[in-house]
Amino acid sequence: AVAMPAIAQSAPEVKWRCTSSFPKSLDTIYGAAELMSKTVAEATDGKFQIQVFAAGEIVPGLQALDATQNKTVEMCHSASYYYVGKDPTFGLGTAIPFSLNTRQTNAWFLYGNGLTLLNDFYKKYGVSMLPGGNTGGQMGGWFRKEIKTVADLQGLKMRIAGMGGQVMAKLGVVPQQLAGGDIYPALEKGTIDAAEWVGPYDDERLGLYKVAQYYYYPGWWEGCAALNFFFNLEELEKLPKSYRAALTAACARANESMLASYDAKNPIAIQSLVKSGTQLRRYPNDVLDAAYKAAHSLYDEISAKNPEFKKIWEDVKVFRNNGYLWWQIVEFTYDDYMVRARARG
């Protein structure tokens, strides 16, 4: 009998709202927030309920972080790089061109300085972050004409967001900002010449293969894209310790689940796209080299003005260079052999 009040006290009913930056139609991404919510509810016997809202239901997708900062909601599921307009440092929480691959990103978050450095930065916005899934490496976008040299990019209007767009601009592209649903009609009418979205599974559902034939890889501006759960810091502090632990574990589950889902779905979708006539093209080396150089000069420019970006980017760079020194040994040679073995049949 003595224990009961203590149990009751430690299990208050808590209701949170989580606004997603994504529509329900992006089921792999949106589904990760739902899995997080379901896991928290089950682990707390229904006492801690987090209701997930699609982009636009409470606030527009790109206002998810602000809504979390100003306590319209307690948390959101978003992509840090949507907020590079506030500060380019936000880019480092999701993806910047020619940076870490998926496993390196998770390693940097959890066992490098990633979460510590980023959460120091996010504190200014009244939020903290946990990894919220990853798309894996993305494709390099749909083009209506082949790209054989950097010159072929001159003047192309391409739907591409964030820092990838800034780097593309240095190569002569005119970046366009369009929501997912607006890409198809713009490509169809020819008001844009190219567009990047995510990868085979999501791109197929937008139907982009019907209005652009050439599908480029790799998406060098997103060697992976980490999604993020952002929490209002004050609301997070109010949680009982057990709810916070359930939330942390649920986010980890969502993080691994989203990647596994993409890794299961993309291999099927890419084959279906090729059957529908999509032509796969690797970006020419001169485009990759020019983009690599432009990206690093952009990082130098930003670093010269922004000490916070500089500090975190330098840390990422060391992690990336060590990471790829190791990656080239086992992972890369194993994959290399397996790719060739599959092709031999």
Next chain:
Amino acid sequence: AVAMPAIAQSAPEVKWRCTSSFPKSLDTIYGAAELMSKTVAEATDGKFQIQVFAAGEIVPGLQALDATQNKTVEMCHSASYYYVGKDPTFGLGTAIPFSLNTRQTNAWFLYGNGLTLLNDFYKKYGVSMLPGGNTGGQMGGWFRKEIKTVADLQGLKMRIAGMGGQVMAKLGVVPQQLAGGDIYPALEKGTIDAAEWVGPYDDERLGLYKVAQYYYYPGWWEGCAALNFFFNLEELEKLPKSYRAALTAACARANESMLASYDAKNPIAIQSLVKSGTQLRRYPNDVLDAAYKAAHSLYDEISAKNPEFKKIWEDVKVFRNNGYLWWQIVEFTYDDYMVRARARG
């Protein structure tokens, strides 16, 4: 007041024991079980306690599964492929030569047929499984002499376990079974000529670089190695639903954490090994080709006698072939570019 008894009822004190197949010195692997335990305790307000025991504290490491089956413990942290002696099908829960890489393995478990097929199989042993971490791709072992062709493997005594050992035997190697702590003295005295363990971080701590100079890659018998949490089915059924949800989420957290930990530590350790004089060598193509052929003929032999292995292996093979078709496009070309860019400086 009405709610209190219900809460008390749904939060009974439950104590479980988890026996690990690993010593505490393998801190990255052992630590994942501890993280699982800590997460469960925190998420249940200390009501569900899982105490983790190192190999040998309750039962020897290789008896973890049996101890779980016969209810000596409620769960264990082990590697499915330790039990290939009972049935080769156990190999498919951790790693078999030339199979899925790390991300493909998680994708097959969670979004392919992996967990469903394996848990159907494990049911015969009274257990079910959740992923319990991954080492990532492993190294191909330490050799005292260089391996330039398959002929150089003839008669070599090599510490190598499981199906990797069976494939090596087809190439002329005499596989040896030795516990981790016995590898160093055996290599030093020359009673064995070669040994595989895990990868740079764990191998460095065993000091193997002091007694064998050549460190081969890739570990084609373990393109990754999935660790596993096994649960006694009857004990699992007894858990309140909320504890089971907390346990599932905690295992997912441990699963992603172990991989991230290896991905952060191996890049540092490989550099340290090279500074200590370790010579890195890629397995020659003729060894890889012979091993690939031998592995697949082993799978054919097993499949002819074992319908359960055949069913699951056929499923893995389709997943692997689709997986690598996709992998070669984005992930591989991105990594390829980044590896070269790093080397250029």
